[in-house]
Amino acid sequence: xxxxxxxxxxxxxxxxxxxxxxxxxxxxxxxxxxxxxxxxxxxxxxxxxxxxxxxxxxxxxxxxxxxxxxxxxxxxxxxxxxxxxxxxxxxxxxxxxxxxxxxxxxxxxxxxxxxxxxxxxxxxxxxxxxxxxxxxxxxxxxxx
Amino acid sequence: xxxxxxxxxxxxxxxxxxxxxxxxxxxxxxxxxxxxxxxxxxxxxxxxxxxxxxxxxxxxxxxxxxxxxxxxxxxxxxxxxxxxxxxxxxxxxxxxxxxxxxxxxxxxxxxxxxxxxxxxxxxxxxxxxxxxxxxxxxxxxxxx
Numbered sequence: 001x002x003x004x005x006x007x008x009x010x011x012x013x014x015x016x017x018x019x020x021x022x023x024x025x026x027x028x029x030x031x032x033x034x035x036x037x038x039x040x041x042x043x044x045x046x047x048x049x050x051x052x053x054x055x056x057x058x059x060x061x062x063x064x065x066x067x068x069x070x071x072x073x074x075x076x077x078x079x080x081x082x083x084x085x086x087x088x089x090x091x092x093x094x095x096x097x098x099x100x101x102x103x104x105x106x107x108x109x110x111x112x113x114x115x116x117x118x119x120x121x122x123x124x125x126x127x128x129x130x131x132x133x134x135x136x137x138x139x140x141x142x143x144x
Numbered sequence: 145x146x147x148x149x150x151x152x153x154x155x156x157x158x159x160x161x162x163x164x165x166x167x168x169x170x171x172x173x174x175x176x177x178x179x180x181x182x183x184x185x186x187x188x189x190x191x192x193x194x195x196x197x198x199x200x201x202x203x204x205x206x207x208x209x210x211x212x213x214x215x216x217x218x219x220x221x222x223x224x225x226x227x228x229x230x231x232x233x234x235x236x237x238x239x240x241x242x243x244x245x246x247x248x249x250x251x252x253x254x255x256x257x258x259x260x261x262x263x264x265x266x267x268x269x270x271x272x273x274x275x276x277x278x279x280x281x282x283x284x285x286x287x288x
Contacts (some may be wrong), residue, residue, distance in 0.1 A: 003171050003172070003182055003183055004185035004278040004279075005182050005217070006219035006274075007219070007265075008212065008215075009213055011213035022222070027249070030282070040149050042275075043149070043185065043186050043187075044282045054211055056255070057215050059211040059256055062207055062210055064211075065213070066203070066206055067198055067203045067204065067205050068213045069154065069210065069212045071151075072151070074148070075150035079275070084242045085145050092156075097202030098201060113201070116213065117249075121200075123150070128188070134150075134265060135185075135187065136150045136183070136187060138183045141181075142174070
């Protein structure tokens with residue numbers, strides 16, 4: 001298995017609401033057969049009805065929304081960008097669950113959850129190099 | 145906000161078990177301060193205690209494991225690779241929740257959940273071009 005991820009599918013309660021939320025953040029996607037596809041760097045972010053996603057995965061869904069034990073992170077290039085994006089997300093309907101603040105690792109970050117409860121950390125982390133194309137490189141911690 | 149994701153953090157009950165599982169799939173990571181970091185294409189896949197992740201996100205965790213409304217997908221280059229990877233995952237302790245089969249879109253895919261209940265679809269999807277570096281491109285559906 002190569003170390004890569006092809007798609008991240010977020011289960012949502014209301015596809016139109018979810019699409020509008022991500023569009024309010026500036027994302028542009030395509031709706032195909034009640035599914036929204038966004039190009040997200042070298043992978044795809046997908047929005048799909050949560051009940052259909054659970055059925056498709058062959059699993060039982062014991063809750064209808066909320067934290068699912070996964071968090072996504074979006075790293076930016078400055079602390080000011082963290083503040084801007086969290087403000088934009090809040091205006092778009094997100095709930096800020098951790099206001100932006102300095103972090104123990106010397107960065108600056110905050111967390112919002114989208115209308116379906118999916119958590120996004122927005123972080124400026126000088127320790128994780130961000131390339132021009134937005135990809136990140138996990139540092140070699142042994143060399144730090 | 146640029147259309148990209150920097151990190152995906154999976155909340156886990158037992159960090160050693162989770163790291164062993166992903167290593168059994170062939171992934172190589174680094175453990176730093178009770179966190180495991182894997183380079184995954186242009187982003188990082190992170191394993192961290194689920195309770196710490198919830199606390200860090202500022203959210204309440206209403207369940208301790210299981211489906212969280214998110215699925216990851218790993219696309220491969222042939223149907224045979226789907227079978228191989230799902231067999232490897234099962235041997236490593238995953239539960240196969242949807243045996244590999246032909247899909248409605250003309251591909252071949254199955255789903256397993258990792259020891260913490262995180263769902264991974266393994267798919268051969270001829271409609272989603274897979275580059276040499278493993279990145280995928282969401283097709284322009286309007287042109288299909």
